Amino acid sequence: xxxxxxxxxxxxxxxxxxxxxxxxxxxxxxxxxxxxxxxxxxxxxxxxxxxxxxxxxxxxxxxxxxxxxxxxxxxxxxxxxxxxxxxxxxxxxxxxxxxxxxxxxxxxxxxxxxxxxxxxxxxxxxxxxxxxxxxxxxxxxxxxxxxxxxxxxxxxxxxxxxxxxxxxxxxxxxxxxxxxxxxxxxxxxxxxxxxxxxxxxxxxxxxxxxxxxxxxxxxxxxxxxxxxxxxxxxxxxxxxxxxxxxxxxxxxxxxxxxxxxxxxxxxxxxxxxxxxxxxxxxxxx
Numbered sequence: 230x231x232x233x234x235x236x237x238x239x240x241x242x243x244x245x246x247x248x249x250x251x252x253x254x255x256x257x258x259x260x261x262x263x264x265x266x267x268x269x270x271x272x273x274x275x276x277x278x279x280x281x282x283x284x285x286x287x288x289x290x291x292x293x294x295x296x297x298x299x300x301x302x303x304x305x306x307x308x309x310x311x312x313x314x315x316x317x318x319x320x321x322x323x324x325x326x327x328x329x330x331x332x333x334x335x336x337x338x339x340x341x342x343x344x345x346x347x348x349x350x351x352x353x354x355x356x357x358x359x360x361x362x363x364x365x366x367x368x369x370x371x372x373x374x375x376x377x378x379x380x381x382x383x384x385x386x387x388x389x390x391x392x393x394x395x396x397x398x399x400x401x402x403x404x405x406x407x408x409x410x411x412x413x414x415x416x417x418x419x420x421x422x423x424x425x426x427x428x429x430x431x432x433x434x435x436x437x438x439x440x441x442x443x444x445x446x447x448x449x450x451x452x453x454x455x456x457x458x459x460x461x462x463x464x465x466x467x468x469x470x471x472x473x474x475x476x477x478x479x480x481x482x483x484x485x486x487x488x489x490x491x492x493x494x495x496x497x498x499x500x501x502x503x504x505x506x507x508x509x510x511x512x513x514x
Contacts, residue, residue: 260304263311270316278495286317291376293326293369295334297355303327324376332365338438338454339365345453349446360446361438362454370435370455374465378431382463389457393422395448400471403506404499411489411499412481414442414473417507418451422461430464432511434504439482442471468511470504 273279290313294306306325313323328334332354343351343364352358354365368385375382386392400417401408408415422430433456441450451457451469460467472481477488484493484500492498 260302261308263308263315266308266312267315270312273495278492280496282316285313287322288318289322289324289377289379290318291324291326291373293339293373294328295336295339296328297333298336299357300336326372331367334363334365337361337363338441338450339363339367339369340453340455341366341368343453345449347447347449347453349449359440360449360453361441362449368455368458371459374433374456374459374463377433378463378465382459384462385455385458386461387458389420389422389461390452392424392461393420393457395420395451395457400503400507403510404503408473409475411503412472412475412478412484413500413503414444414471416443417471418443418448418469419511420451420457420460420467420469422464422466424461424464425466428464430466432466432468432508433460434468434470434508436470436483437472439480442473442481444471444473445481466511468507470507472500 270279270282274281292306292310292313294301294303310323310325334354335357337352337357338361339354340362341364343362347360349359352360352363354363356363371385396419398417398419399415400413401415404411404413424430435454435456437450440446443451456467459465472478472483474481475488478484484498487493489499493500495501
């Protein structure tokens with residue numbers, strides 16, 4: 230999470246980050262509590278706004294929090310863990326990496342080594358600078374995918390763009406209205422392993438972080454965040470939807486606090502509907 234815009238809708242974003250801003254005159258909103266979030270989730274389901282959260286009990290969840298994360302406090306990650314546990318997701322289905330071993334990470338996407346070309350300098354594990362992909366000696370994306378898709382897992386490709394294709398597509402087909410109103414870019418990306426031309430493949434949706442869209446960091450996230458390396462050898466198609474800037478979203482974040490409206494978390498949330506339409510197209514009937 231990166232700094233939210235200074236507006237009334239900024240309160241949840243401020244509570245989830247180290248950012249103070251000026252809106253609350255130095256008084257931070259209360260830190261998130263799992264019990265409050267669980268009550269909110271259950272109320273939203275009772276109203277028919279979201280699916281039954283009990284469905285999550287059979288899912289697998291992987292969480293990572295860098296020991297030197299200067300954007301999101303550990304208390305926020307602890308609260309998120311409490312939410313999943315309260316919804317019935319328990320170890321080993323719930324795997325939490327607190328970065329207690331290996332290089333200490335700041336707020337970014339850890340990779341063993343940044344292998345691609347970039348207009349930005351290569352960032353080390355403790356830095357928080359564009360493209361927010363940090364060299365830590367370990368692959369967060371690989372650990373994530375290994376956990377989410379248990380069973381045999383092949384070694385990552387040393388050249389995923391030899392072993393697959395990165396496809397650009399028009400996201401505007403999946404939403405109506407100006408892109409700046411919805412804060413979704415016209416262009417999205419899809420990584421398709423060559424093996425998926427003949428084999429049955431899984432679909433993973435990778436949401437970039439704030440200021441990690443292609444307009445901010447070009448293709449560094451979609452090419453070099455590590456997903457494609459493991460996806461290429463494990464029959465996983467990766468969808469990379471792209472957010473964009475708007476007056477209420479200058480940092481190009483996905484909507485986690487309501488800048489697109491009060492329905493942002495519901496079935497009829499505009500970003501929610503847009504990404505689901507992309508997923509439905511890929512999965513087919």
